[in-house]
Amino acid sequence: MSARAVIELSGHIIDSMLLPRVMDSVMDMGATFHVEEFRVGTRLDEPSFARLTIEADTEERLAAVVAACQQHGAAVVGAANATTEPAPSDGVFPDTFYTTTSQPTSVRVAGEWVGVEDIEMDCGVVIANGVARAVPVSDVRAGEAVVVGRAGVRIVPVERGRGKEVFGFTTSSLSPEKPKHQVIRELAGTMREVRARDGRICFVGGPAIIHTGGGPHLARLITAGYVQVLFAGNGLAAHDIESQFFGTSLGLGLEKGLPIESGHELHMRTVNRIRAAGGIRAAVESGILRRGVMYECVRNGVEYVLAGSIRDDGPLPDVVTDMLEARRRMRIALAGVDLCIMCASMLHAIATGNLLPA
Numbered sequence: 001m002s003a004r005a006v007i008e009l010s011g012h013i014i015d016s017m018l019l020p021r022v023m024d025s026v027m028d029m030g031a032t033f034h035v036e037e038f039r040v041g042t043r044l045d046e047p048s049f050a051r052l053t054i055e056a057d058t059e060e061r062l063a064a065v066v067a068a069c070q071q072h073g074a075a076v077v078g079a080a081n082a083t084t085e086p087a088p089s090d091g092v093f094p095d096t097f098y099t100t101t102s103q104p105t106s107v108r109v110a111g112e113w114v115g116v117e118d119i120e121m122d123c124g125v126v127i128a129n130g131v132a133r134a135v136p137v138s139d140v141r142a143g144e145a146v147v148v149g150r151a152g153v154r155i156v157p158v159e160r161g162r163g164k165e166v167f168g169f170t171t172s173s174l175s176p177e178k179p180k181h182q183v184i185r186e187l188a189g190t191m192r193e194v195r196a197r198d199g200r201i202c203f204v205g206g207p208a209i210i211h212t213g214g215g216p217h218l219a220r221l222i223t224a225g226y227v228q229v230l231f232a233g234n235g236l237a238a239h240d241i242e243s244q245f246f247g248t249s250l251g252l253g254l255e256k257g258l259p260i261e262s263g264h265e266l267h268m269r270t271v272n273r274i275r276a277a278g279g280i281r282a283a284v285e286s287g288i289l290r291r292g293v294m295y296e297c298v299r300n301g302v303e304y305v306l307a308g309s310i311r312d313d314g315p316l317p318d319v320v321t322d323m324l325e326a327r328r329r330m331r332i333a334l335a336g337v338d339l340c341i342m343c344a345s346m347l348h349a350i351a352t353g354n355l356l357p358a
Contacts, residue, residue, distance in 0.1 A: 082152030206345030
């Protein structure tokens with residue numbers, strides 16, 4: 001005897017390729033589907049709708065197929081409430097906890113769909129007093145009600161409209177044939193639009209920005225009010241301050257691009273001088289540091305998080321060396337951010353992307 005389930009999809013399910021992906025998933029996993037209802041939106045702002053009956057040879061296969069369809073935004077008709085189990089101890093989820101994606105997610109609580117707050121990748125979902133929120137495993141506490149399994153969970157993938165974004169996290173591609181000036185112009189236009197409505201921009205950067213002479217340009221963006229949050233590591237801050245103290249970056253003269261005598265010592269002399277001052281802010285306030293990216297961050301009230309790594313020299317006293325603490329500070333700083341620009345730091349870009357909703 002076969003097992004059946006009815007699923008529904010709505011929205012821009014054709015432009016976003018959600019409906020074809022659902023159909024492919026059903027067939028690839030050895031099940032079949034029958035289209036019960038299909039309405040195609042005829043205007044750009046009109047959603048489409050599809051209702052499908054899925055049939056599989058076993059309940060186990062059906063459950064797997066439905067779970068795959070849910071990843072593409074399918075909602076199960078007559079879905080049960082989400083199931084929860086208590087966290088066994090601090091920092092530990094139940095074995096079968098539901099793992100979040102960055103996509104908007106809802107869970108069914110007492111017969112109602114409740115949006116999951118603070119959504120980000122690789123978290124669990126904790127339900128308390130009718131409120132669902134994404135919680136990192138390091139923050140869950142013993143006894144909290146954690147969603148387990150996929151029953152009563154609904155994902156709403158971000159739909160792809162007919163418009164084209166300048167960039168997308170891990171989805172955009174640049175080729176040597178693309179006119180870079182056009183891409184830069186479009187990004188600049190987006191930045192202006194965000195700031196015109198008093199939105200917040202986060203800039204994630206690496207030391208190559210300083211090493212290639214881009215530091216003054218980033219500092220100008222900060223001065224002009226186009227950066228409200230800066231994420232970086234010890235490298236960007238140390239190179240930036242070294243460039244202000246000595247005109248070098250890792251001992252390489254920024255004017256001529258040539259190494260200078262004993263230049264390899266200068267980044268450590270920079271770190272030592274800032275440590276002696278009591279930190280970057282103290283160095284700015286005392287007049288030791290008078291220009292540059294970090295100077296402008298302090299002067300313009302830009303919230304910055306310098307997340308450290310095992311390779312850091314020093315590091316500077318402002319660098320957060322506890323990974324979990326750095327992530328918590330980044331998570332807090334990202335609240336209300338409308339645009340995130342990631343440049344020259346794969347480590348920090350991926351870390352930031354994992355904290356952002358889709």
